[in-house]
Amino acid sequence: MLDDTLKAQLQAYLQRVTQPFELVASLDDSASAQEMKALLETIAGLSDQITVRTDGNDARKPSFSLQRTGTDMSLRFAAIPLGHEFTSLVLALLWTGGHPPKVAPEVIEQIKGLDGDYRFEVYMSLSCHNCPDVVQALSLMAVLNPKVKTVVIDGALYQQEVTEREVMAVPMVYLNGQVFGSGRMLIEEIVAKLDTTSAEKEAAKLSAKDAFDVLMVGGGPAGAAAAVYAARKGIRTGVVAERFGGQTNDTMAIENYISVLETDGPKFAAALEAQVRHYEVDIMNLQQAAKIVPAAQEGGLIEVHLANGGVLKSRSVVLSTGARWRNVNVPGEQEYKNKGVAYCPHCDGPLFKGKRTAVIGGGNSGVEAAIDLAGIVAHVTLIEFADQLKADAVLVSKLKSLPNVTIVTNAQTTEITGDGGKVNGIRYKDRVSGVEHHVALEGIFVQIGLVPNTEWLKGTVELSRFGEIVVDAKGHTNVPGVFAAGDCTTVPYKQIVIAAGEGAKAALSAFDYLIRTPAPVAEAVAA
Known part of the structure; x- marks a missing residue:
């Protein structure tokens, strides 16, 4: 899972661990569980301060917690944190092992001073470049304050849970079962929302x-x-x-x-x-x-x-x-924002794996988004207001070569439809004939400029x-x-x-x- 170069780099980092701790895995019979077990055993093999147990009984399987000896810290990964989240894993290991974080002292004191019951769940995807900031912030908070409990959940690994909670954008953060925030948030921002006097x-x-x-x-x-x-x-x-x-x-x-x-x-x-x-x-x-x-x-x-x-x-x-990002400003856009309406295909694309999506916008950003999504979702409908796509010719050629993409030009988006909880389609008008069309789908990515x-x-x-x-x-x-x-x-x-x-x-x-x-x-x- 980790090549020799990455293992060597990780081993060098883990030399900074000064306090012993355990990685406690809750596993099932899935292939993902075996991958997780192999990763944890590799990590433990690189430091004599880290041990692995596989007798965890958490409801989320596969998952693992980081437990520092003699503390009540609660940090769990319901994920195999590789990709963009590998750095988050490394930092969690270092912080749990006693290595000081590079965070302002006043922020650390704010975190330690938080008093209450803070049960965070953060949904992320391994391809999301905005997620690590949130994952790392909430991980550090769990390490520093035992009253903060954090679970990091890979939406692609727990798709049923994502569907049930209607999570359609990442990072998505829940606090004590209620939506706390979505999108990129820095640790100072999260702490400020909790500390009302700040x-x-x-x-x-x-x-x-x-x-x-x-x-x-x-x-x-x-x-x-x-x-x-x-x-x-x-x-x-x-x-x-x-x-x-x-x-x-x-x-x-x-x-x-x-x-x-x-x-x-x-x-x-x-x-x-x-x-x-x-x-x-x-x-x-x-x-x-x-x-x-x-x-x-x-x-x-x-x-x-x-x-x-x-x-x-x-x-x-x-x-x-x-x-x-510019909004389309049609009925349904604000109502279904983060409920099927998204603006970052790299971040939220994996949440729509196997589903039908649309991209609004035929410039470089829109065409690039459609190409990116086509490798993940079942189908992409690209909707462009003008009579032709405005993207670079090489991108348009690539897009037209994809079998699961439909291109619609001369189309004016008139409404984003939904069932009250999430998106179920998009309505557009043919600017030549005046005929209105409705396309059934689960996700819409807006890419129409700034x-x-x-x-x-x-x-x-x-x-x-x-x-x-x-x-x-x-x-x-x-x-x-x-x-x-x-x-x-x-x-x-x-x-x-x-x-x-x-x-x-x-x-x-x-x-x-x-x-x-x-x-x-x-x-x-x-x-």
């Missing part, structure tokens, strides 16, 4: 910060590049972001960023953050901007008000809020009719001291490399603004 404390902490010379609002490629360029000028630099890395976190493969032959989104996002932190930039993650207040006088301080009530001040601001995250700026910063921030060639907006870069702007071609370049340009423009516009004495930023 938002008020965080707002006060943010408001108490000294004013910045330049503040990036958004931490994707544009914001990260701007932060690096600004910090290298020796000025006080900050980044406030909902999710550092932005949409790159949701990108499966990146193969066109110059000098990087191939990587994936989460790795790219982590590399962005590492470089920004290298320059000691103040990163304020998991924060949503709600309002921007221009400076009262030239060279004065601009205020960025946050959703939690905090207020940040800066002599200049770079808006790099990026964009998000919408800029700029609603909070209306009435303050000039926006185009598409909601993009209007910028000139140097990244200036219509507000003095406020610049913008990346997918949220009018700059064409929404690409990572373009966003990064525009971020660098905006930072240089901000620096030029600062040196030409002295701050009033009363508001001067301390050196």
Whole structure:
């Protein structure tokens, strides 16, 4: 199951285990159970601190728990955690064995201080690149606090359970039997939802910060590049972001960023953050901007008000809020979101194994999604509004070669239908004949482009009719001291490399603004 190279790497990691613990397996007669047993025995053979028992009696079979000697920790994998989750397994082994996590001390104290009954169940898929963050967060919480119990469940391995609970998107998290959240969540985000006093404390902490010379609002490629360029000028630099890395976190493969032959989104996002932190930039993650207040006088301080009530001040601001998946905006879409309506084929595709699906959108993203799904699901219907697919010719050719794909062009999606609990079909109108059609299916993947995250700026910063921030060639907006870069702007071609370049340009423009516009004495930023 693990090749020699992987075994050697794992053995090196397991040398960091300092406290003994057991892997207790609950097995049945399935082939998956035998795979799990072999994996656990391999792991135990690589460390004298780890032992395996196969006398577990958990209801979920096959599964295994990690049990540190002398503790009440409760962490279980109802999964064979390979693929994207192999790192989650390795970290769980290390943490259980006493190796300290790379998490901020204040977050660790928050987790240890949680008081209550927290029984988490997280459904994931081994091909989901958003799942490991959630799996690792909940695993660590179970290791640190005995009041937190976590079960990690592979939806493909427990398909009946997934069907009964109508789990149609991963990661999906249940707390004490009720839906807690879905989609990628960082550990700080999960803890904040449990610790109801954290938002008020965080707002006060943010408001108490000294004013910045330049503040990036958004931490994707544009914001990260701007932060690096600004910090290298020796000025006080900050980044406030909902999710550092932005949409790159949701990108499966990146193969066109110059000098990087191939990587994936989460790795790219982590590399962005590492470089920004290298320059000691103040990163304020998991924060949503709600309002921007221009400076009262030239060279004065601009205020960025946050959703939690905090207020940040800066002599200049770079808006790099990026964009998000565009909705179809038809009846049924919101009602059946995560109940058959999905936006990430890599994450949620395995949940629709053997089922009928549709993809809305005939650009590169839509065609790539259809090709990806065709290898998993029973059938894919691709629906495109225009009279022909807009994707690259090589992708269209590949799509047309697949036997379980139907392509429908000149089709206007009019409704996503369901039975009240989950999707059961899609309705579209032929734009030539006007005839309406209904296709019975179980899953729909929306891939129709992006919408800029700029609603909070209306009435303050000039926006185009598409909601993009209007910028000139140097990244200036219509507000003095406020610049913008990346997918949220009018700059064409929404690409990572373009966003990064525009971020660098905006930072240089901000620096030029600062040196030409002295701050009033009363508001001067301390050196």
